[in-house]
Amino acid sequence: MSSIGLFHYLMVATLMFSIGFVGVLIRKNTLVIYMCLELMLVASTIALVAFSRFNGTMDGNVFVFFILTVAAAEVAVGLAIIVALFRRRQTVQVDELNALKN
Amino acid sequence: MSDIIFHVFAFLTIGSSVAVVINHNAVNSALAFLVGLFGVAGLFVLLDSFLLAVLMILVYAGAVVALFLFIIMLLDMKGGERNAFSKPTAIAGLIGAALLAVCSTSLAKGFNLLPAADAASVIPVGATLRNYADQLFTVYLLPVQVVGFLLLIAMLGVIVLSKKFEGLEDVK
Numbered sequence: 001m002s003s004i005g006l007f008h009y010l011m012v013a014t015l016m017f018s019i020g021f022v023g024v025l026i027r028k029n030t031l032v033i034y035m036c037l038e039l040m041l042v043a044s045t046i047a048l049v050a051f052s053r054f055n056g057t058m059d060g061n062v063f064v065f066f067i068l069t070v071a072a073a074e075v076a077v078g079l080a081i082i083v084a085l086f087r088r089r090q091t092v093q094v095d096e097l098n099a100l101k102n
Numbered sequence: 103m104s105d106i107i108f109h110v111f112a113f114l115t116i117g118s119s120v121a122v123v124i125n126h127n128a129v130n131s132a133l134a135f136l137v138g139l140f141g142v143a144g145l146f147v148l149l150d151s152f153l154l155a156v157l158m159i160l161v162y163a164g165a166v167v168a169l170f171l172f173i174i175m176l177l178d179m180k181g182g183e184r185n186a187f188s189k190p191t192a193i194a195g196l197i198g199a200a201l202l203a204v205c206s207t208s209l210a211k212g213f214n215l216l217p218a219a220d221a222a223s224v225i226p227v228g229a230t231l232r233n234y235a236d237q238l239f240t241v242y243l244l245p246v247q248v249v250g251f252l253l254l255i256a257m258l259g260v261i262v263l264s265k266k267f268e269g270l271e272d273v274k
Binding site: 008059061064065074075083 | 119120142146202209225245249
């Protein structure tokens with residue numbers, strides 16, 4: 001019998017989510033911020049699959065399905081926005097993108 | 103045995119997540135993200151969700167990370183970042199640490215309230231493809247259609263965003 005339970009998977013998901021959250025806050029490169037957002041999404045999928053597995057239900061697994069689809073669409077649109085931004089401003093560093101300041 | 107495998111995949115996932123955040127080069131971050139996704143796929147296999155593990159590799163590692171790497175190469179940024187550590191960074195680190203502390207303590211406290219779930223006594227419903235098809239084409243039929251429409255909208259949006267617009271002056 002395995003001693004690994006729901007708690008361990010949720011702990012991994014929590015850690016990963018927190019790391020992604022800190023990454024979003026401290027990084028200056030828009031692309032890396034975006035990658036950290038994806039990290040947070042993936043962390044939530046771990047929690048969903050773990051809940052599904054330990055409760056014997058199908059809903060969490062199906063929800064991860066939809067999360068994957070939405071994440072793929074989101075990445076395509078987000079990266080297109082970043083490319084458009086880079087074309088216009090020649091930078092992707094968030095501290096230089098301050099046109100709305102002042 | 104499966105405990106050891108769980109720890110290997112868990113450390114792989116967490117370690118590469120940390121590497122994504124602390125690496126100064128965006129390409130290294132993307133590759134660390136790729137390694138982390140393999141760790142997550144391993145965790146999914148341990149949770150008997152084989153289809154989701156394969157989809158994770160296909161969609162995330164195959165499409166998303168490839169797209170990230172492609173954009174990083176396309177934009178050709180100058181290596182690292184200036185001004186890596188500042189006052190906002192320290193505040194952000196504190197907020198993140200607080201979030202982690204609150205989440206883990208509430209998880210540890212509230213966990214005893216849940217009935218003790220043991221994976222061996224629960225049937226792994228996510229293991230078979232038949233269950234996914236059954237759910238997707240009955241209960242979740244409308245969401246499937248909506249998501250398909252969303253993908254179409256995203257495709258159109260990307261085409262519009264990638265077009266060059268004439269006559270727009272830059273905001274400086």
